[in-house]
Amino acid sequence: MALKVFNVLGREKVDFVPLTPGYVNIYVCGPTVYDHAHLGHAKNYVNFDIIVRYLRFSGLNVLYVQNITDVGHLLESQEDRILKKAREIQALPMQIVETYARSYFEDMDALGVKRPDISPRASGHIPEQIKMIETLIAKGNAYEVNGSVYFDVGSAPGYGKLSNRKVEQLEAGTREVVRDEKRSPEDFALWKRAEPEHILRWDSPWGEGFPGWHIECSAMAKKYLGPTFDIHGGGIDNIFPHNESEIAQSECANDADFARYWLIGGSLTVDGVKMSKSLGNFITIKDALRDYRPQVVRMFAMSAHYGSPVDYSEEAMRSANAGWERLFGAVRLTRSMMASAPAGEDGGAFRERLAQARAEFISVMDDDFNMPKAVAVLQELTRDVNTLLNSGQAVGRATLEAINDTYNQLGGDVLGIIPAAEASSSNGQREAGLIQLLIDMRKQARANKNYAESDRIRDELARLGVVLEDRSDGTVWRVN
RNA sequence: GGUGGUGUGGCGAAGUGGCUAACGCGGAGGUCUGCAAAACCUCUAUUCGCGGGUUCGAUUCCCGCCACCACCUCCA
Secondary structure, eight states: OEEEEEEEETEEEEOOOOOBBTEEEEEEOBOOOSOOBBBHHHHHHHHHHHHHHHHHHOOOOOOOOOOBBBBBBTTTTTTTTHHHHHHHHTOOOHHHHHHHHHHHHHHHHTOOOOSBBBBOGGGGHHHHHHHHHHHHHHHTSEETTTTTEOOOOOGGGTTTTTTTGGGGGSOOOOOOOHHHHOTTTEEEEEEOOOOOOOSSSSSSSSSSEOOEEEEEEEHHHHHHSSSEEEEEEEEEEIIIIIIHHHHHHHHHHHOOOEEEEEEEEEOETTTEEEEEEETTOOBBHHHHHHHHHHHHHHHTSSSHHHOOOOOEEEHHHHHEEEEEHHHHHHHHHHHHHTTOOOOOOOHHHHHHHHHHHHHHHHHHHHBEEEHHHHHHHHHHHHHHHHHTSSSSSSOHHHHHHHHHIIIIIIIITTOOOOOOOOOOHHHHHHHHHHHHHHHHHHHHHHHOHHHHHHHHHHHHHTTEEEEEEEEEEEEEEEEO
């Protein structure tokens, strides 16, 4: 395969060559679970979901690890985010973590984001983190002060290579307490001494404390993917200091390259400003899913290249919705025609069109996962599908099935925007029967030119969310 | 101040050294329909932030400038 990716480490588009042919190890920075996930998370994780789905579609064996951060993030005030939340609602820290970790998975499941193969938690990997910190101290890359351990940035020659920062350019840290202890302002914490009021604490060789934020990803990536692995993903807002620090720690501790390819996703913005928990300008995934189908949120998430920002607005969501409706309308029509289509009949010409769409789709996805263009390929195909299906000529079942398969694979398996045909329940069958009865009654009314009655049936059904469309070969319905 | 990124039609957005600058949304007109809806067709950027340069030719390469965003402090 000829997959190319834009490697942020080096800032150029390069051929993607897995470390082990046929296998891809990928690590993506996961959320800190102290609140419900918002659309910014949705964009990022949908993007990486599609990347993983496409790698698998390409025949690669993917091991996908995404952490859950449940300890270690400090606020400006030196408070732990999770502890702060716990105090606010009078709950144990691990209750908070559990609540929002579940919420996160609920949201991702709802969005059709496939679960990572491994979702390790920082709090469950304290020994691994301690061990890595000990290694760093032993090798002279870290030092202990008053029960805390800091990474000596000056000892890591490559520090800054991902974000193109030089240590001397960095603004000095502003945290008084931290600054006093650190040898250099740019050094960062690997382990923090726990003050008496700090509930989340573990024993360590340096006394009771808790791990710094960056070390978890280094320790867990190493545990599950090895010292060197293929892809590290994350959001642009974590490129510095988090990702940069991960690299420094891991490469110093392991004497090996860390991730070989860095794929960094652009932020979701609102009115041009980043959507974030701290700014409070966020829309939760749960809220968004009350108004839009998960497939529409996915369409929105891939309206720009994964590395670019996407701006949220009602208009953008409506646009994504309308675009999705057009695509799915063709799929729905294909499926409904399959039920009554004549068997046999090859439809050779259209098979070629489908093969062309598939080839184009692969070609654009191979080019650094160009999702907007992949959607465009499906939109162009949809024009031809609609033309065929509305041409009035009989289309054989084999052709319809080939069309359906193409949508299922490219739009369904890879992009996750075409839901599989749902098996109808007995309730569903009863509903379909009742609607068909009304359609038959309306047909009779129309035959009698009793349009007042036929329009009444159509309007009443529309009020219930059932839309009727008259085609030359009969009336079809759909639930809006 | 430093670093990274972006600037393409009413909106979102892809893209390329030169064929008609994708695709979607929106808008206008048309076909079809009892009317709709859906679909399809046509139209909707002589132009790609601004100024130079390289070139036979640049939106695409180079330089400068302007604007916006992100990061440098917690955030995917």
